[in-house]
Amino acid sequence: MASVSGENAVTVALTLTEQLPGLQIVVPLMGAIVCAFLRRGNLAWLVATLVTWSLPVISFLLLLEVQESGPISYKMGGWAPPWGIEYRVDQLNAFVLLLVSSVSAVAVPFARKSVAVEIDSDKHCWFYALYLLCLTGLLGMTITGDAFNIFVFMEVSSLAAYILIALGQERLALLSSYQYLIMGTIGATFYVIGIGFLYSLTGTLNLVDMTGRMEMLGLTDAVSPSMLAALAFIFVGISLKLALFPLHAWLPGAYAHAPSFVTVFLAATATKVAVYLLIRFLFSVFPTTAVFSELPMSTILLVLSVAAMFGASIVAIFQDNMKRMLAYSSVAQIGYMTLGIALANQAGLTGGIVHLFNHAITKAALFIAVGAVFYRIHSVRVEDWAGLGRKMPITMAVFALAGLSLIGTPGTAGFITKWNLSLGALEHGYWWLVILIMLSSLLAVVYVGRVIEIVWFRKPVATIDEARSPPMTMMVPLFVFAVAIIWFGLETSMSAGYAADAARFLLGGGGS
Amino acid sequence: MSPAIETLITSYNYWITIFLMVAGLYTVIAKDNMIKKLVGLSLFQTSVYLLYLSPGKILGGTAPIIDPALKVYSNPLPHVLILTAIVVGVATIALGLALVVRINEEYGTIEEDEIFETGTGK
Numbered sequence: 001m002a003s004v005s006g007e008n009a010v011t012v013a014l015t016l017t018e019q020l021p022g023l024q025i026v027v028p029l030m031g032a033i034v035c036a037f038l039r040r041g042n043l044a045w046l047v048a049t050l051v052t053w054s055l056p057v058i059s060f061l062l063l064l065e066v067q068e069s070g071p072i073s074y075k076m077g078g079w080a081p082p083w084g085i086e087y088r089v090d091q092l093n094a095f096v097l098l099l100v101s102s103v104s105a106v107a108v109p110f111a112r113k114s115v116a117v118e119i120d121s122d123k124h125c126w127f128y129a130l131y132l133l134c135l136t137g138l139l140g141m142t143i144t145g146d147a148f149n150i151f152v153f154m155e156v157s158s159l160a161a162y163i164l165i166a167l168g169q170e171r172l173a174l175l176s177s178y179q180y181l182i183m184g185t186i187g188a189t190f191y192v193i194g195i196g197f198l199y200s201l202t203g204t205l206n207l208v209d210m211t212g213r214m215e216m217l218g219l220t221d222a223v224s225p226s227m228l229a230a231l232a233f234i235f236v237g238i239s240l241k242l243a244l245f246p247l248h249a250w251l252p253g254a255y256a257h258a259p260s261f262v263t264v265f266l267a268a269t270a271t272k273v274a275v276y277l278l279i280r281f282l283f284s285v286f287p288t289t290a291v292f293s294e295l296p297m298s299t300i301l302l303v304l305s306v307a308a309m310f311g312a313s314i315v316a317i318f319q320d321n322m323k324r325m326l327a328y329s330s331v332a333q334i335g336y337m338t339l340g341i342a343l344a345n346q347a348g349l350t351g352g353i354v355h356l357f358n359h360a361i362t363k364a365a366l367f368i369a370v371g372a373v374f375y376r377i378h379s380v381r382v383e384d385w386a387g388l389g390r391k392m393p394i395t396m397a398v399f400a401l402a403g404l405s406l407i408g409t410p411g412t413a414g415f416i417t418k419w420n421l422s423l424g425a426l427e428h429g430y431w432w433l434v435i436l437i438m439l440s441s442l443l444a445v446v447y448v449g450r451v452i453e454i455v456w457f458r459k460p461v462a463t464i465d466e467a468r469s470p471p472m473t474m475m476v477p478l479f480v481f482a483v484a485i486i487w488f489g490l491e492t493s494m495s496a497g498y499a500a501d502a503a504r505f506l507l508g509g510g511g512s
Numbered sequence: 513m514s515p516a517i518e519t520l521i522t523s524y525n526y527w528i529t530i531f532l533m534v535a536g537l538y539t540v541i542a543k544d545n546m547i548k549k550l551v552g553l554s555l556f557q558t559s560v561y562l563l564y565l566s567p568g569k570i571l572g573g574t575a576p577i578i579d580p581a582l583k584v585y586s587n588p589l590p591h592v593l594i595l596t597a598i599v600v601g602v603a604t605i606a607l608g609l610a611l612v613v614r615i616n617e618e619y620g621t622i623e624e625d626e627i628f629e630t631g632t633g634k
Contacts, residue, residue: 186556
């Protein structure tokens with residue numbers, strides 16, 4: 001009797017393992033519905049937290065399975081691809097799934113106190129429902145292997161994000177949300193237009209199948225006009241979503257006026273998933289060699305990335321609002337990710353992919369520190385922070401540490417990115433690019449250094465009289481991110497190792 | 513009639529698509545009124561519905577129901593995709609309009625230039 005139930009348990013566990021890709025999406029989706037029906041804010045937070053904590057477990061198991069036995073194909077609803085929707089987990093998106101789920105899991109305790117003071121209490125359950133919906137959308141965009149399904153998940157996450165941003169306290173939040181809605185919808189529609197072209201060309205929406213049919217139709221050697229149109233629309237659409245330099249106008253407002261937790265969450269995950277999509281399309285859907293050798297794709301991305309690294313960093317120096325400053329810094333940091341794509345070699349792409357992770361933990365730490373200060377002194381203006389180092393020493397120490405990672409100081413996570421990017425640039429013989437990377441880091445020294453000077457070396461002002469250490473629910477995520485920044489700056493086999501695997505997979509016949 | 517002109521005329525569905533697409537995008541960019549911007553956005557999205565639907569229709573083709581009497585079928589998938597896209601579009605416009613209502617409550621206007629002129633103060 002006992003052995004039979006033991007066997008049953010094993011069977012159930014095995015079946016669950018097979019269902020992991022589905023569970024990655026279904027669990028947060030169901031969590032969102034449960035949250036919407038709970039009338040108590042704290043209870044909704046608890047559900048959201050437990051759901052978010054279960055997600056890294058699933059994505060870690062998926063990553064292990066991918067490393068052991070290669071890409072996983074999961075038939076959603078039992079319909080075989082290419083007719084049904086396929087969830088496909090490979091070296092690249094297993095890494096991105098783990099990144100999105102684990103950063104959210106560490107950050108979510110921060111939400112409790114922060115949301116309690118920033119959002120009206122009757123909206124708490126809706127807030128957590130929307131947060132989980134947004135997370136579902138982001139994970140869905142990452143895990144699915146179906147081009148149209150990506151669009152649907154993109155809109156799930158975007159619509160939730162617009163509402164979350166509009167919940168900010170200032171009335172400017174509404175305006176920022178509206179502008180993001182307009183830009184985001186244009187981006188998503190451009191993406192659908194591009195997919196429409198690819199669909200009429202190949203007759204399939206499954207990404208792997210699409211690549212196969214392009215080969216079959218002989219479209220891989222040269223870029224045909226209709227494929228060029230598809231590439232252009234998809235590139236511009238995704239670039240709007242990831243805030244590539246001239247298309248970044250929605251980002252600073254959205255990050256600056258959203259509630260603190262929303263800023264932490266979106267800054268750490270949303271743009272990263274969009275960068276992942278760009279990598280996916282350029283390296284495994286479109287014929288990579290044709291795109292990079294026949295079209296000036298590298299040059300376009302290189303110029304825009306460098307423009308982002310310098311332009312946005314210079315604007316960041318002149319910001320008084322901390323959240324807006326860090327938002328511009330995000331635009332600059334996205335430049336480093338796209339720079340890795342532009343280099344399109346092993347080291348460069350590793351740098352770009354690992355920066356998804358390194359920047360996520362760095363920016364999450366910075367925005368949590370800003371959120372914790374806002375919780376105590378209700379201001380994000382940098383002058384109001386003078387002397388804060390004495391009142392909130394741990395928070396400000398983590399802020400300084402994360403700032404160093406933003407600059408790329410050796411020993412922090414940010415250095416690993418710049419090291420790999422520089423190696424990638426040198427491989428092409430672009431020594432001037434290495435100098436540009438260093439110069440742009442100097443700009444980060446200026447905007448981070450300015451805050452550190454004000455916070456640690458100025459006389460305390462009246463605004464910080466009330467300041468003291470933030471509550472534990474904020475302290476723990478802050479501490480975890482701080483440890484992660486140092487850990488992944490020294491021990492790189494986890495982060496850069498996986499990123500290198502993903503880059504090798506993409507460049508070594510993963511697609512083309 | 514020369515073949516070039518014939519192609520131009522027979523692919524009229526694409527001309528309509530392109531016209532709607534550009535008109536919609538222009539409205540979004542050029543207008544200051546937030547409702548008009550959303551109207552433009554809606555037009556822009558609608559053009560994409562046409563872009564998907566028109567190649568999916570085969571003249572003389574029927575619904576894909578297997579029957580020995582029928583030989584030519586139209587592809588049903590674009591219709592299903594566009595049903596999804598319509599739902600997404602409706603949700604986006606609804607959310608956009610809701611935001612405009614809230615903006616009107618807070619600022620007393622829905623003209624973007626007026627909001628930026630009067631200063632975007634808190």
